[in-house]
Amino acid sequence: MRYLLRRLLHSVYLLAGVSVLCFLFTDLAPGNFFDEMKLSPQISPNTVAALKTQYGLNRPLPVRYLLWVKSVVRGEWGFSFAYNSPVWDLLAVRAKNTLLLTGVATILAWLIAVPLGVGMAYWRGSWADHLGMGGTSLLLSLPELVLALGLLYFAVRTHSLPVGGMSALNGESYTFLSRLRDRLAHLVIPVATLVVGSLPLLVRHVRASMIEVLDAPFIQAVRGHGVTAARTLFVYALPAAANPLISLLGFSVGGLLGASLLVEVIVGWPGVGPLLLEATMARDLYIVIGAVMISTLFMIAGNLLADAALIALDPRVRTRA
Amino acid sequence: MTSGKWRIRAAGMFLGLVHAAILFAGFVAPVEPTHQNRDFPFAPPTRLHLLDAQGDFHLRPFVCGRDLRLGTFFEYDENCADHYPLRWFVNGNEYRIAGLFTARLHLFGVEAPGQVFVMGSDNFGRDVFSRVLYGGQVSLAAGLLATAVSLCLGALLGTFSGFYGGWIDESFMRFAELFALLPWLYLLLAVRAFLPLHITPLRAFVLVVAVIGTIGWARPARLVRGIVLSARTRKYVLASRGFGASDAHILRRHVLPHTYGVLLTQAALLVPQYVIAEVTLSFFGLGLSEPMPSWGNLLASLQQYNVLVSYWWMFAPTLALVVLSFGYLLVADALQQHLQSASV
Numbered sequence: 001m002r003y004l005l006r007r008l009l010h011s012v013y014l015l016a017g018v019s020v021l022c023f024l025f026t027d028l029a030p031g032n033f034f035d036e037m038k039l040s041p042q043i044s045p046n047t048v049a050a051l052k053t054q055y056g057l058n059r060p061l062p063v064r065y066l067l068w069v070k071s072v073v074r075g076e077w078g079f080s081f082a083y084n085s086p087v088w089d090l091l092a093v094r095a096k097n098t099l100l101l102t103g104v105a106t107i108l109a110w111l112i113a114v115p116l117g118v119g120m121a122y123w124r125g126s127w128a129d130h131l132g133m134g135g136t137s138l139l140l141s142l143p144e145l146v147l148a149l150g151l152l153y154f155a156v157r158t159h160s161l162p163v164g165g166m167s168a169l170n171g172e173s174y175t176f177l178s179r180l181r182d183r184l185a186h187l188v189i190p191v192a193t194l195v196v197g198s199l200p201l202l203v204r205h206v207r208a209s210m211i212e213v214l215d216a217p218f219i220q221a222v223r224g225h226g227v228t229a230a231r232t233l234f235v236y237a238l239p240a241a242a243n244p245l246i247s248l249l250g251f252s253v254g255g256l257l258g259a260s261l262l263v264e265v266i267v268g269w270p271g272v273g274p275l276l277l278e279a280t281m282a283r284d285l286y287i288v289i290g291a292v293m294i295s296t297l298f299m300i301a302g303n304l305l306a307d308a309a310l311i312a313l314d315p316r317v318r319t320r321a
Numbered sequence: 322m323t324s325g326k327w328r329i330r331a332a333g334m335f336l337g338l339v340h341a342a343i344l345f346a347g348f349v350a351p352v353e354p355t356h357q358n359r360d361f362p363f364a365p366p367t368r369l370h371l372l373d374a375q376g377d378f379h380l381r382p383f384v385c386g387r388d389l390r391l392g393t394f395f396e397y398d399e400n401c402a403d404h405y406p407l408r409w410f411v412n413g414n415e416y417r418i419a420g421l422f423t424a425r426l427h428l429f430g431v432e433a434p435g436q437v438f439v440m441g442s443d444n445f446g447r448d449v450f451s452r453v454l455y456g457g458q459v460s461l462a463a464g465l466l467a468t469a470v471s472l473c474l475g476a477l478l479g480t481f482s483g484f485y486g487g488w489i490d491e492s493f494m495r496f497a498e499l500f501a502l503l504p505w506l507y508l509l510l511a512v513r514a515f516l517p518l519h520i521t522p523l524r525a526f527v528l529v530v531a532v533i534g535t536i537g538w539a540r541p542a543r544l545v546r547g548i549v550l551s552a553r554t555r556k557y558v559l560a561s562r563g564f565g566a567s568d569a570h571i572l573r574r575h576v577l578p579h580t581y582g583v584l585l586t587q588a589a590l591l592v593p594q595y596v597i598a599e600v601t602l603s604f605f606g607l608g609l610s611e612p613m614p615s616w617g618n619l620l621a622s623l624q625q626y627n628v629l630v631s632y633w634w635m636f637a638p639t640l641a642l643v644v645l646s647f648g649y650l651l652v653a654d655a656l657q658q659h660l661q662s663a664s665v
Binding site: 141150156259262280283292299 | 498499502503504505507508510511512513514593600604605606607620624626629630633636639642643646647649650654
C-alpha cells in the first residue's frame, strides 16, 4: 500500500513536471495564435491586442501558468482560441475515442503475442522459432506510417472495409446490432495497424522472458512430476515470467499512443491525434498542452495499473515493497 | 572469425550499399529531382523490352515511347514504333556529390527524347526514382544529425550524472524521466507547435533536426549513466585516482570507452527511428516542404484519395524506408548480440 501511494505521488510530480515543461516551451516560442491574425487586413491591430488581453496572453509566464492550473481545477483545462470553448469539452470526446482504439489494440496485441512468444520459447531453435524471429525482424522494420498506408490501399482497392471516421454516414438510423457491426468494421484498419506495429516487440519480450524461466530448475522439477507441456507453460512458467511483461504492458501504452496519433490522422479516426495536429497548425496553445497532458495521463495510468497488477500477482514484489 | 562478427559485417555491408546509393544519388538517378515532364504526369514505371514490334531480339534492352491515351487522364499507351536503347554510364545533367564534386556521369539513361521512369512519375511528371534517392539524402541527413544531437546530449548529461552523482544525478535523472515517459510523437508535435510555421527550407531542416534530436536524449543518457556509474567504482579507476589522475583523464581513459558499445547500438536503433520521425513530420506538413524532396513529403501526396487509389508507384518511398530500417535493425541486432557475448 505504501508503495502504491509513493507511486501515486510520483505520478503527480510527473504531471506537474510535464505541464511546467509545456509552458516553458510556449514561452520560448515566438508568436502565437493571434499573431497569425495580424496578417489578415480585415482585423485591426486593436482587436488583436484586445483579444490577447482577454485571453491573458500578455501576462507573465508564472501568472499564465497559475491561471491555467486554476482552470484545470475548474475542469476546463484552458480555453481553445479556434473553437472558442473550454479545452476539456473538446478533448473528452476525442480522448474516449482514442482510448477505445488503443484499448482494443492493446488487448488484441497481447492476446496474440503471449501464445506466439510462449510457443517460440518452447520450440526454441526449431524452424518455427526461426520463422517467428525472422517475421518479427521484418515487422519491426515496417513503420506504422507504412503499415497504415498499405492497409488503407488494400481497403480502398478491395472495397472490403469502410475507410475514414468511426461510423457510417447514416449510422444514426441503424439498429443497435448493425451499429455495433459498423463500428467494428471501422475499427479493423486502425486496430490492425496498431496490433501489427506493436506485435513484434511484445513477441520478442515474451519469448525472452519465457526462455529465462524455462531454464530454471523448478521447471525441470515440474516436468519431472509429469505435468503436461501446456500446463507447465501456462500455469507454472508464464506467471513466473510475467513480471517484466507486466511492466512492459505499462510502457507499451505509451508506444501505442504515439502510433495511434499517426494512425488516427491517416484513417481519419476522430481521436486526440487529428485535433492535436490541427491545433499544431493553428498554434492553438491550450489544446496542444491539453493533448500532451491527456497522453501523459494515459501513460501514467497504464504504468500505475501495471504496478498494481505486479503487487497483486507477484509475491516477490510484495515482500520487497 | 566468429559468426557474430560475420553478421555485423554482412549487415554493415548491406547498409553501406544503401547509404552509397543515397549519397551518390546524382550518379544513380537518371535526372534531377526537380526536372519536370509536364507531358507525362503520373506515368507508370517504364517497361524494359528485349523484343521489338517485328519480333526481333535485341541484346540491349530498350524502352518504348509513350502517348497519352485519348480521352483519358494520365493513362498511357506504349508506342514501340520509337524505341530508345538503355545505356550504361551516360552523360546527363550536371550534379554535385556531397556538395563537393561536380560530375555529369550517370549510371544509366536512354537516348534523348526517350525517358525511363524506374518508379513512375508524379503529378508534375518528375521521376519518382530520382526523387526517392535525392529525398533519401535529406531524410537520412536529418536522421543522422538528429541522432548525433541526441547521443551527444545523452552522453554528456549521462556521464555528468553518473560520474558526479549526488543532487546533479538526482535532478538530471528526474528530468530524463519526464522525457522518457512522454509519448514521443505527442511531444514532437507539441514542440513543433510552439515553433514558427512558415520558414525557409534550410531553417526547417535545422529545426526538424533540433526538435527530433533534443527530444530523444533521455534514453541514451540513462544507459550511459548506468555504465559510468558502474565503471567509476572499478579498481583501476581508484588506482588511477590514487596516482593523482584528473577527472578528465579518468573519464577519457577509463570510463568513457565502456560506453562506446552502447552508444553505437543506440545509434543503430535511433537513426531509423529518427528518419521515420522526420518522415512523419513532413508527411503531416510540419517538416520539410516542397520543392526540397524528402521521403515524408513524397509520401504526403498519398493523402489525396485519387493518388492513393490509382498510382501505386507513389508508394516507392515506403520501400526505401523499409529497406533502410531493416538494414539498421540487422546491424543493431548483431551489435547487441556481439556486446552481450563480449560481456559474458
